[in-house]
Amino acid sequence: MVKPAEFCEVLKARGISFFAGVPDSLLKSLCSYLSDRSQPGEHVIAANEGNAVALAAGHYLATGRVGAVYMQNSGLGNTVNPLTSLMDPQVYRIPVLLIIGWRGEPGVKDEPQHVKQGRITTDQLELLEIPFHILEANSVLHEVMAKVFSDLESVNAPVAIVVRKDAFANHESHRKTRQRTTFKREAALKMVLSLADAKDIVVSTTGKTSREVFEIRAERGEGQQDFLSVGSMGHTSSLALGAALGKPERRVICLDGDGSLLMHMGALPIIGSLKPKNFVHVLLNNASHESVGGQPTVADRIDFKNVVLACGYSHYYRATDAASLSKCWQQLKDQKGPAMLEIVVSKGSRKDLGRPTTTPEQNKQAFMEHVNG
Numbered sequence: 001m002v003k004p005a006e007f008c009e010v011l012k013a014r015g016i017s018f019f020a021g022v023p024d025s026l027l028k029s030l031c032s033y034l035s036d037r038s039q040p041g042e043h044v045i046a047a048n049e050g051n052a053v054a055l056a057a058g059h060y061l062a063t064g065r066v067g068a069v070y071m072q073n074s075g076l077g078n079t080v081n082p083l084t085s086l087m088d089p090q091v092y093r094i095p096v097l098l099i100i101g102w103r104g105e106p107g108v109k110d111e112p113q114h115v116k117q118g119r120i121t122t123d124q125l126e127l128l129e130i131p132f133h134i135l136e137a138n139s140v141l142h143e144v145m146a147k148v149f150s151d152l153e154s155v156n157a158p159v160a161i162v163v164r165k166d167a168f169a170n171h172e173s174h175r176k177t178r179q180r181t182t183f184k185r186e187a188a189l190k191m192v193l194s195l196a197d198a199k200d201i202v203v204s205t206t207g208k209t210s211r212e213v214f215e216i217r218a219e220r221g222e223g224q225q226d227f228l229s230v231g232s233m234g235h236t237s238s239l240a241l242g243a244a245l246g247k248p249e250r251r252v253i254c255l256d257g258d259g260s261l262l263m264h265m266g267a268l269p270i271i272g273s274l275k276p277k278n279f280v281h282v283l284l285n286n287a288s289h290e291s292v293g294g295q296p297t298v299a300d301r302i303d304f305k306n307v308v309l310a311c312g313y314s315h316y317y318r319a320t321d322a323a324s325l326s327k328c329w330q331q332l333k334d335q336k337g338p339a340m341l342e343i344v345v346s347k348g349s350r351k352d353l354g355r356p357t358t359t360p361e362q363n364k365q366a367f368m369e370h371v372n373g
């Protein structure tokens with residue numbers, strides 16, 4: 001396995017010391033090493049992968065030094081525009097080293113939302129005309145990196161490393177993070193699903209939130225009618241907005257994460273300007289990308305009350321425990337939306353948390369029957 005420290009040493013020796021990216025579970029130890037060891041300004045956890053590429057471009061333009069951008073292959077789509085219209089040799093020709101976690105690699109069992117993306121990842125890079133090399137547990141790091149840097153020198157444009165599962169060795173972080181509350185996301189979700197009316201339409205975000213929603217419904221023997229947007233990170237609120245506009249007579253509850261909300265925050269003023277009265281935006285704010293390793297977001301430094309009210313939401317409520325959550329719900333349930341309910345939750349989830357056992361198509365079917373029933 002490749003030690004994150006050795007990997008970063010090789011990059012540093014070749015002049016790369018600026019990193020930007022969005023965390024990925026396959027790159028968890030690299031992300032955690034970077035967070036531990038980087039000097040201020042050397043490592044930026046970006047809102048989305050396209051932003052990360054642009055950050056590396058800015059770094060190069062200002063310093064002449066190549067930056068590295070890490071991401072899960074799900075985020076490759078977010079980078080296509082800056083890669084083709086900013087970094088490409090036919091435009092500005094800006095070099096960057098892409099480090100891409102290969103979820104859903106053919107032959108490796110993975111969740112449905114990763115299967116196609118995994119199958120087409122290397123084809124996508126070929127189509128984008130980006131040279132790439134594969135890093136795996138048995139790789140001889142110096143040999144792979146010699147090829148990567150030789151490509152970087154010859155094209156002076158984007159080059160990628162596609163990282164297989166278990167390629168990186170573990171990195172134990174000694175950083176202590178302060179929890180803002182002891183209220184768990186799963187406890188908050190249980191309460192919201194109990195407080196909601198049976199007819200409410202629920203749309204939940206990528207990662208552990210949807211996994212918890214699925215298990216809560218299964219445990220209670222309730223129907224699996226909530227839309228679990230297992231992929232398409234950052235689009236949950238727009239998805240819920242589309243449903244709210246399509247079913248104005250029904251309340252739509254969007255269960256969002258802070259990483260997800262930040263990824264495409266431009267959705268907020270659109271919701272605020274359309275003012276769907278039936279829209280309740282629940283933000284489960286643990287200030288981290290908990291589902292992929294708990295890397296920090298900036299969401300504990302954002303005044304969401306001012307943000308959403310400035311974007312045109314009608315109401316904002318904030319809960320930090322069960323008592324305040326139930327109080328907020330009593331207030332918001334009779335108000336006209338769009339409303340945001342921010343619930344400050346702690347990082348962490350059950351070790352034995354499962355995954356949806358129904359297929360996405362079955363989930364879609366059940367959701368549409370509930371919405372139209």
Ligand SMILES: Cc1ncc(C[n+]2csc(CCOP(=O)(O)OP(=O)(O)O)c2C)c(N)n1
Nearest residue numbers: 074075207233257258259260288289290291
């Ligand atoms: C476009 C894209 N980039 C990255 C990922 C990997 N990913 C899955 S869940 C997740 C973290 C989500 O964070 P947040 O919304 O705060 O929810 P939490 O995990 O904290 O509950 C990330 C980065 C992804 N699925 N899609």
